[in-house]
Amino acid sequence: MAPGTGPAAREDETRSDYPTTGEATTDEATSDDVPIDDRTTGDTTTDGATGGARTTSDGSAPAGRGSALRTRLRPWALPATVGLLVAVVYTVYSAAQWDAFVVKSWDLGIFTQLAQRYAALEAPVVHIKGPDYHLLGDHFHPLLVLLGPVYALAPSAFTLLVVQNVLLGVAAAVVTRAAVRVTGTLVGGLLGVAFGLSWGLQHAVEAQFHEVAFAVPLLAVSLAAALQERWRTAAVAGALLVLVKEDLGLTTAVLGAVLAWRARRPALLWVSAVGVGGFLLATQVVLPALNPDGAWAYGSRLDLGAVLADPLALWSPAKGYTLWLLLAVTAGIALRSPFVLVAAPTLGWRFLSGEPGYWEPTWHYSAVLMPVAFLAMVDGIDLARRGRVRWLRHYSRYAPAVALTASLMLLPQLPLWQLTDPGRWFAAPREASAREVLAVVPDGVVVETDVGLMSYLVDSADVYYLGNDNPVPDYLVIDRQAGGTPAEWGDVLQVAAILHPEATFEAVLALDGYEVARRVTG
Numbered sequence: 157m158a159p160g161t162g163p164a165a166r167e168d169e170t171r172s173d174y175p176t177t178g179e180a181t182t183d184e185a186t187s188d189d190v191p192i193d194d195r196t197t198g199d200t201t202t203d204g205a206t207g208g209a210r211t212t213s214d215g216s217a218p219a220g221r222g223s224a225l226r227t228r229l230r231p232w233a234l235p236a237t238v239g240l241l242v243a244v245v246y247t248v249y250s251a252a253q254w255d256a257f258v259v260k261s262w263d264l265g266i267f268t269q270l271a272q273r274y275a276a277l278e279a280p281v282v283h284i285k286g287p288d289y290h291l292l293g294d295h296f297h298p299l300l301v302l303l304g305p306v307y308a309l310a311p312s313a314f315t316l317l318v319v320q321n322v323l324l325g326v327a328a329a330v331v332t333r334a335a336v337r338v339t340g341t342l343v344g345g346l347l348g349v350a351f352g353l354s355w356g357l358q359h360a361v362e363a364q365f366h367e368v369a370f371a372v373p374l375l376a377v378s379l380a381a382a383l384q385e386r387w388r389t390a391a392v393a394g395a396l397l398v399l400v401k402e403d404l405g406l407t408t409a410v411l412g413a414v415l416a417w418r419a420r421r422p423a424l425l426w427v428s429a430v431g432v433g434g435f436l437l438a439t440q441v442v443l444p445a446l447n448p449d450g451a452w453a454y455g456s457r458l459d460l461g462a463v464l465a466d467p468l469a470l471w472s473p474a475k476g477y478t479l480w481l482l483l484a485v486t487a488g489i490a491l492r493s494p495f496v497l498v499a500a501p502t503l504g505w506r507f508l509s510g511e512p513g514y515w516e517p518t519w520h521y522s523a524v525l526m527p528v529a530f531l532a533m534v535d536g537i538d539l540a541r542r543g544r545v546r547w548l549r550h551y552s553r554y555a556p557a558v559a560l561t562a563s564l565m566l567l568p569q570l571p572l573w574q575l576t577d578p579g580r581w582f583a584a585p586r587e588a589s590a591r592e593v594l595a596v597v598p599d600g601v602v603v604e605t606d607v608g609l610m611s612y613l614v615d616s617a618d619v620y621y622l623g624n625d626n627p628v629p630d631y632l633v634i635d636r637q638a639g640g641t642p643a644e645w646g647d648v649l650q651v652a653a654i655l656h657p658e659a660t661f662e663a664v665l666a667l668d669g670y671e672v673a674r675r676v677t678g
Contacts, residue, residue: 234345235332242352243325246361249572250317253364256582257590257612262621264364265610266291267300268313269619274304275311284610286448286624293446294453296438297367299399313611320369321361324523327376328352331530334380338538343556350563351530355481355570356522362571364611366520371400376527378411379495383535387419391427398434402443402452405435406501407524414494457509474515475507481517485566486529487558489551492536492543499528533559586637589667593633596665596672601630604655608635608670622651628659630675637669648673 262284269282270291280291280300292298307315332348339347351357360366378393394411397404412427443452482490482499490496502524506514514521533555540552567573574581584590594612597603603617604626613619613633620626622634622641632652634641645651648671652661661673 231336232329232333234336234341235329235348238332238345238348238352239325239327239329241325241349242328243321245353245572246321246324246357247318249361249575250314250321250364252575252578252582253362254314254317255587256584257587257609258582259607259609259611260362260364262607262610263366264313264316265607265614265619265621267303267316267365267367268307268611268614270300271303271307271316272311272614274301275308277304283626284614284619284621287620287626289448290446293443293448295367296402296442297400299370299396300367302370312615316365317361320365323369323373324352324357324361327373327527330373330376330380331527331534334383334531335534337383338534339556346560347530347534347556350485350560351526353567353570353572354485354526354530354563355517355566356524356526356529358570358572359518360520360523363518363520366523367401368404368520368523371397371404371524372527374400375407375498375524376531378415379498379527379531379535382415382418382495383531383538385419387415387421387424390415391424394427395430398431398438402435402438403501403505404524405431405433405438406505407431407498408434410501411498414497418494457511458505460508470507472512472515474512478515478517478522479503481566482525482529484562485559486533486536487555487562489536489540489555489559490529490532492540492548493532495528495532495535498532499525586668586670589670592667593665593670593672597631597633602627603631603633604629605633606635606639606641608637608639609633622655626655628656628675631664632661632673632675634671635669636671647671 266282266284269284270280273280273282282289282291285291285294303316303319306319328348328351331351332345334344335347335351336344338344357372360369374393374396378390378397381387381390381393391412394408394415397408397411408431409428410431412425412429412431415427416422416424439452439455444450447453502521506521509515513519537552537555540548540555543549590609590612593609597613597617599616601617602620603613604620604622605613606622610619610621617631620629622632632648632655634648634651636643636647641651645654647663648666649661649663652659652673660676662676664672664674666672
């Protein structure tokens with residue numbers, strides 16, 4: 157490590173430029189996985205050989221274990237508060253969506269069925285995707301097995317929304333703690349809130365549950381640990397990303413290289429090896445083996461040949477807007493940090509794809525970019541103020557204010573702003589009708605349905621999506637207003653005749669666009 161760039165130098169310059177937070181620092185690291193600010197400084201002594209009494213440097217007795225624990229937890233008071241605030245605000249938003257019967261897609265129903273299977277200690281066979289469809293053949297996300305015990309305790313699709321919000325709250329606490337170390341209590345706390353309410357996370361919450369919710373705290377922990385030179389923690393958290401989704405193996409590969417370079421430890425390239433190996437194992441072995449078509453379902457969405465044939469086609473305003481948002485909320489100073497490289501795989505597969513939905517800043521696709529962007533900003537501020545470029549040192553003092561201003565200005569355009577006018581955004585004129593429809597469908601039956609009430613039926617029925625080739629259901633439920641069933645198919649009995657001409661159905665209920673039919677047997 158070059159002179160003047162070690163932990164002691166970093167902490168000394170931190171004190172000179174920013175308010176201190178009352179945390180102890182040390183001159184020399186004693187372990188590669190002990191927080192720099194939390195290591196002892198020689199104030200306590202003990203006779204390990206003779207078991208002599210432990211004393212402090214002034215001869216007094218040290219504080220008890222309870223006091224020591226409080227000392228270690230005290231720096232987490234503000235971060236924990238920020239994390240709790242983020243989780244609660246998002247849960248309020250999710251509850252408003254849920255009570256208004258807002259269903260963004262079939263994804264929440266899919267992941268709820270997965271959680272049901274794991275809770276029952278079964279393979280994740282998800283009928284919404286298709287009869288006997290093994291969901292590990294769609295995306296590689298074995299870490300979602302953690303949903304099983306939680307769903308067993310609270311069996312509801314809404315539980316998954318709360319889990320996602322808690323995960324984002326945990327990430328917000330970690331980012332806040334890292335920001336406080338570098339910028340001080342006030343600015344660090346505000347940056348933590350800005351991360352927690354950032355555009356990528358808000359759009360992810362609006363889109364409801366997706367597996368990448370687990371990647372957000374893992375990335376936050378990994379990069380925050382790297383800021384503290386806790387290389388073991390950074391490496392393990394980064395390696396776990398390969399269990400969240402197959403494309404994150406590439407993110408892990410880049411993260412491993414960044415950690416190895418930052419720590420000057422080539423041995424940390426094992427993280428990159430895990431990333432590459434995990435990506436290849438998932439996309440070339442597991443996904444093809446479990447997918448009904450025998451292939452990685454999403455591999456065809458990357459058309460590199462078309463990109464090379466017409467590189468100018470890469471550009472689109474949507475991609476530019478996504479990049480601009482990343483720069484705006486980090487005041488551009490994130491570019492000073494090598495951490496920004498960790499965002500390259502996610503931006504790469506999105507922007508190289510021919511799917512326009514991947515280019516936009518909406519949905520859940522940008523959630524994994526937020527911890528990278530904000531911790532790169534924190535690192536960039538730290539590096540800039542200790543660098544040789546005078547204007548960059550000067551700018552590092554104002555960068556947090558620029559980033560916070562940009563984040564504040566974006567709020568009226570983001571989903572949480574809907575809470576300021578719930579009567580408009582969360583009005584539920586069909587709520588009573590929806591509840592009546594749900595009441596006429598018995599528990600434990602086989603239901604074929606569109607997206608309309610899918611997330612509400614999935615907890616008590618075996619749900620199939622009517623777009624697939626399904627067995628004959630006990631009940632057919634459609635939402636002719638917002639469920640996605642083609643209008644030309646007609647009413648529920650006509651839909652039943654199209655899908656299952658060999659069976660007989662009778663209409664049970666029709667209210668406000670919701671229609672229910674029951675199979676006639678005997």
